[in-house]
Amino acid sequence: MDLFDTLSTDSNETSLALLIHNGKFMQSEYPAHIHNDGRGIVINVPDGRLYYAPHYFDATFSDETLDTLLACDGIDHSTHNWHQQHAISELPFKNIHWQQDSVSMFGKTHDLPRLSAWYGDNDKPYTYSGITLQPKPWNDVLLELREALVPICKRQFNSVLLNWYRSGEDHISWHTDAEPELGENPLIASVNFGASRRFLLRRRDEHATKLEIPLHHGSVLIMAGALQHHWQHSIPKQKKVKEDRVNLTFRMIHT
Known part of the structure; x- marks a missing residue:
């Protein structure tokens, strides 16, 4: 096919x-x-x-892709309690090398409330929130998704950041994707599989100005223009959500 x-x-x-x-x-x-x-x-x-x-993406393709991204020998990702799983990076994941990143604030180290992975061209590291990620090489599933974005994005991205939200407890706070290596006005394509989650945007200079977009299983959201300089975005907690969600944000890293 x-x-x-x-x-x-x-x-x-x-x-x-x-x-x-x-x-x-x-x-x-x-x-x-x-x-x-x-x-x-x-x-x-x-x-x-x-x-x-x-x-x-249609439901069948989206189901298969989520299973591929979370496939781990000996573990059923849909029933496993990932919040209680330690040493994530040591588990035998088949396709994505997931890891638990952490940040240091006020003299204390905190695990980020999500798991992540960075893939792309071998000379395109990415730094955000004090974390520098060295890319792992592209694999078939990521290349397939990258190719699927070409008709709408008119480019082949050289990097992708994956975030795994293990349930509605996992989240990401207000931020912009405006790191220097992303260029002046980055085009970022967000691909989503798994549980539907709220995606919020707000003006940096007027927090009361907001926009909410529901990101569903198989959805794509592309952010373009000067958006990253004037708007912040977040994925808030949704405690009623019990299912996994994987978000992939495809980017161009300029070095």
Whole structure:
């Protein structure tokens, strides 16, 4: 089967139109229109643009991809209590080398409330929050996903950061992806598999100005323009969510 046969046809223009009311995205004040690919919506916000496809990949492909990303010899990822699992990096994961990163603040070291992995070209390390990640080499599943983004992003990314949210307890606080190595106005493509989670945006200069986008199983969200300089984003806690979610953010690292 050709890769692009796995792209979802569920998000046709009829269903996408339900997300636009009077030319605005959902209940927001931001203009939106259906992209000419018929899969996603373009949302225009001040100082940036977003492309949002709620079901870019079909359910079968998304299920198989989540299983591949979390596959670990001898462990059923869907029933295992990963929050109680120690020494994550020593487990026999089949495809992704997951690790537990930590940060130091006020003289104390804290584990980040999620697991992560960094893959890409071998000369493209990435530093954020005082953590420097050395890339592991691309594998088949990551290359397949990267290729699937070419029609909409018009480029082949050289790096990808994976975050594994083991449940709704895992989260990421307000931040921007504006590190110098990402370039002046980075284009970042976020691919999501597993539990649906809330994705929040807020203006850096006016925190009351917000936008919420639900990221579903098989969805794609692309952030473009000067967005990273003027908007922060987060994935808040959702304690009722018990299932895994894997987020992959494809990026171009400039060194």
